[in-house]
Amino acid sequence: MRIRTTFIGFALAAVVFSLIIRERDDAVVAMSLQANQQDELALALRDPGRHYRLALPEFTVGTPDAPLSAAARTIAEVLWNDINFEREFYMIPRVDAARVPVAAAEALPYQQWAELDADFVLVGAVRRTGTDLTLELRMVSVKAENRGKPYFAMGYTCKEQNPRFCAHSIADDFHKQARNLDGVARTKLAFSSDRDSSRVAGRPSQTEGQGKEIYVADYDGAGQLRLTVNRSLNINPSWATSSLLSYTSYSSGFPDIYLANLATPGRLTRPAAGNDRVQNQLGAWSPDGSKLAYMSNETGDMDIWIVNRDGSGRQNLTSFPKADEGSPTWSPDGSQIAFTSTRATGQTPQLYVMNSAGTAQRRLLDVRVDRPTWSQQKFIAFTVGGGPGHDIGIYDFNSPGGVRVITDGQGSNESPAVAPNGRHIAFFTTRWGKQQIAIIDSDGKNIRQITNSGNNMYPSWQPIAR
Amino acid sequence: MKKTHVLSVLIMLLALSLAACGGKKPPVPNAPAPAPSAFPGAVTPSTTPARPPDPPPIPPDTSVRATPLLPWEDKPLEEINGPNSPLKPALFLYDSDELDETARKVLTADAEVLKSYKTWVVTVEGHSDERGTAEYNLALGDRRAMAARNFLVSLGVGADRLRTVSYGKEFPFDPAHNESAWSQNRRAHLMLTSK
Numbered sequence: 001m002r003i004r005t006t007f008i009g010f011a012l013a014a015v016v017f018s019l020i021i022r023e024r025d026d027a028v029v030a031m032s033l034q035a036n037q038q039d040e041l042a043l044a045l046r047d048p049g050r051h052y053r054l055a056l057p058e059f060t061v062g063t064p065d066a067p068l069s070a071a072a073r074t075i076a077e078v079l080w081n082d083i084n085f086e087r088e089f090y091m092i093p094r095v096d097a098a099r100v101p102v103a104a105a106e107a108l109p110y111q112q113w114a115e116l117d118a119d120f121v122l123v124g125a126v127r128r129t130g131t132d133l134t135l136e137l138r139m140v141s142v143k144a145e146n147r148g149k150p151y152f153a154m155g156y157t158c159k160e161q162n163p164r165f166c167a168h169s170i171a172d173d174f175h176k177q178a179r180n181l182d183g184v185a186r187t188k189l190a191f192s193s194d195r196d197s198s199r200v201a202g203r204p205s206q207t208e209g210q211g212k213e214i215y216v217a218d219y220d221g222a223g224q225l226r227l228t229v230n231r232s233l234n235i236n237p238s239w240a241t242s243s244l245l246s247y248t249s250y251s252s253g254f255p256d257i258y259l260a261n262l263a264t265p266g267r268l269t270r271p272a273a274g275n276d277r278v279q280n281q282l283g284a285w286s287p288d289g290s291k292l293a294y295m296s297n298e299t300g301d302m303d304i305w306i307v308n309r310d311g312s313g314r315q316n317l318t319s320f321p322k323a324d325e326g327s328p329t330w331s332p333d334g335s336q337i338a339f340t341s342t343r344a345t346g347q348t349p350q351l352y353v354m355n356s357a358g359t360a361q362r363r364l365l366d367v368r369v370d371r372p373t374w375s376q377q378k379f380i381a382f383t384v385g386g387g388p389g390h391d392i393g394i395y396d397f398n399s400p401g402g403v404r405v406i407t408d409g410q411g412s413n414e415s416p417a418v419a420p421n422g423r424h425i426a427f428f429t430t431r432w433g434k435q436q437i438a439i440i441d442s443d444g445k446n447i448r449q450i451t452n453s454g455n456n457m458y459p460s461w462q463p464i465a466r
Numbered sequence: 467m468k469k470t471h472v473l474s475v476l477i478m479l480l481a482l483s484l485a486a487c488g489g490k491k492p493p494v495p496n497a498p499a500p501a502p503s504a505f506p507g508a509v510t511p512s513t514t515p516a517r518p519p520d521p522p523p524i525p526p527d528t529s530v531r532a533t534p535l536l537p538w539e540d541k542p543l544e545e546i547n548g549p550n551s552p553l554k555p556a557l558f559l560y561d562s563d564e565l566d567e568t569a570r571k572v573l574t575a576d577a578e579v580l581k582s583y584k585t586w587v588v589t590v591e592g593h594s595d596e597r598g599t600a601e602y603n604l605a606l607g608d609r610r611a612m613a614a615r616n617f618l619v620s621l622g623v624g625a626d627r628l629r630t631v632s633y634g635k636e637f638p639f640d641p642a643h644n645e646s647a648w649s650q651n652r653r654a655h656l657m658l659t660s661k
Contacts, residue, residue: 212636233636236601253589253659254631255604276629281604295605297632300612302605324605340602347561349602370599388597414599457600 028169033136033153041146046180052119054089055142056080057097059124059135060104067160071133072126074163075170079122081220082171082185086423087441088178092116105138105150113142120151133160137170139178152178164222182421187219187462189417189426190227190237190245191437195454198231212457214247216262219419219439219461221450227260236458240285240309242465246271246292248281257283257294259309271311272296280305282327286334286356287463293317293328293337293356304328304339306356317358324349329374330356332422338364338372338380351382351395365395367403371415376422377442381406383414383427392416392427394442406444417459418442426450426459536582546658552579553588553656555639556614557649561598563609565617569654573614576656577621583661590615591655592632593639595648600634607632614654629659 044050056079059072077094084091100112105123113121125136139152154173158166168185175183197210214234217224228234232251239245243263248255256274271292272280283294289309296305299316302324307314318325323343330337337356340349344363351365351372369382370390384393384403389412393403407413411431418425423442428435435455440447538546546552553576556569565573580586592611594603611630619625639655640647 210637233633235636250631250633254629276631279608279631282601297608297612302608324609326605327601349605370602383599383601390599415601 028156028158028166030173031155031157033138033155041141041149042151045151045178048179051088051090053092053117054083054120054122054139055092055097055100055113055116055118056083056094056122057100058102059126060102062125062127068126068128068133071160071163072124075126075135075167076124078164078167078220079171082168082183083174085185085220085446086175086181086183087446088175088181092118105140108140108148110142110147114144118142128160129157131160132157133163133166135166135170137174164218168218182464184219184419184421184424184461184464187420187464188216189219189437189450189459189461190214190216190239190247191428191451191456191459192235192237192247193451193454193456195456196226197454214245215456216245217450224451236282237460238283238285239460239462240292241289242463244289246283246285248283254279256280257292269311271307271309272305272314273311284328284330286330287332288334291356293330295326295328302326304337315358317354318361325352327371329372329380331374332376338374340370340372351380364400365403369393373416373418373425375418375442376420379442381416381418381425381442383416388412390414392425392440406440406442408444415458417461419461420464426461428457428459538583543658543661546661553658555653555655558610558652558654560595560648560652561606563606563613565613569614570617573617574621577618577623580618580623580627585661586658587627587629587660589629589631589657589659590618591637591657592630593637593651593653593655594635595651596635596638596643597648598635603634604632607634610652610654614656
């Protein structure tokens, strides 16, 4: 009965959510406007070591009306934030750019942009085409020797009522073309929150028993949406693909991993098939979404198990006796799994790695760590420190052996989740009071707050849709 | 002369009564008829004499009965699991799943309660304080729940009456952020799930 409630509760939220996911169908159409410059500057533009100064002023709007102007302003602002987020360009602050008159690409006030030391201006012209919105975007050189040369010129057609998604799509396309970078502007974060919590159904008053539900938000914190409504404890969401999300729910009275298809809401599946004796937690999906690694108490202590998405091929990878193994994470190529184990100490979890078949198990670090998460950028991030205050640390395969701590000791910082391009880390922190989801770059810069309501934990970063 | 006559009459009467006693013994009551056979015509073996029937049992006197006092028998689950629960939590040291002497005493008392209320089914919840990391505490809570459960089983509580679940640090008993709260939160908590 409880399972059924979970299903119905989920389905209700999923109907709403599928609308959000369906924005993938609102595909932003991109079209090259002209042959871009092929010169030394064009090559230098893609040099990962060079960071040009880029201005992104308000767009011009043809035959403006209020909704179109509002959409244009939103796209310009969100696009500025998205490009600023990846730090591929030094973005000239919007307040400074606002002092320069808005002009079309043919009539740019180059002198004023030069005074702001801009290398390029990203010039946009918005107009309405039927029910859609079209944006012509050009990146024009300001520097004297190349002044006026366009290095990027694209036309985008998108839905006027969804300007944020329009901007995110443009940002990802711009980063791919201008910097050969996989941007994450269209990705989302899933997390667990008690913001709408009610007392967990059937739980007595002896303990607080506040429930937690699963939520999803854009990577920048916009559009926060509740996904589960089962009034139980729901934690540790984990994306299998860009449309499949699993999480641990206690809705049947014991923890098990539930998998939901967000694009076509329907039946939840339980690949690890737990019961009140075999309890499963902390799921993590292989990069291709085909296999689930997770922590189970089936043998009497915690082990890492794997199972195929359809529930077949379940097996224990860590049968080390009287030790707890937990928090699995897959290497970006799917060949290895990192995890924590207490086997060396009896109590303290340390960082281990093994092949995804369970062979060649070895320890990477002998300090206390938890929740490792493996990045595309050849590092593993984790929670480090024994408490009460934790920090986010990094084990770098390029300089192995030590731990680089990237948070600054403010509050407690836990449960890192790495962006699909490996450059950013979501985690939760108590530095602002309650537990909030934050994002930080892997070098410890640019921390930003994503949630501000209730306690929020266990972030998971959506993969890029393929 | 008259006295002699009376004596002779007495002697005669005595002699008559003796003669009556010394006659044939009265016949013994008939043996019970053989039980009706399921096979008409079958012969019941008669080598051993049939056992006489038991007398009807004397009904026990039910006017005085001794039963243990079970004050929680009729209470609702919510109340049994409330702040005055007869089932007390076993507390643990920081980052430990070992049952110390105090915890064993508490669980021994809990086991007695469970032996009195033979139908109670209990979930042993493992909890931690807020200090460890969230994921690690899920495993620690599981170890604590299993330690308490195994101890209860060793005391004779049926394993089929004991479930376990770990809540990590999700459900603190006391939400405050100090040692006093933490010491209450590191616990194996017995929650009645059915009775």
